[in-house]
Amino acid sequence: LARQLxxxxxxxxxxxxxxxxxxxxxxxxxxxxxxxxxxxxxxxxISTVVFNNLFNAxx
Numbered sequence: 001l002a003r004q005l006x007x008x009x010x011x012x013x014x015x016x017x018x019x020x021x022x023x024x025x026x027x028x029x030x031x032x033x034x035x036x037x038x039x040x041x042x043x044x045x046i047s048t049v050v051f052n053n054l055f056n057a058x059x
Contacts, residue, residue, distance in 0.1 A: 008057035
């Protein structure tokens with residue numbers, strides 16, 4: 001999931017619309033929230049990867 005969001009950096013990528021749809025779904029249904037509740041700090045690590053990839057794609 002987190003790596004898929006890196007593809008948002010390439011607008012001409014054939015999978016861009018699919019990745020954008022994934023991002024839109026994450027924001028609308030908040031399906032990412034359960035990952036934050038994972039034990040052993042994995043939720044925080046997943047959140048960090050997702051947000052780093054998202055911000056890198058927006059640069």
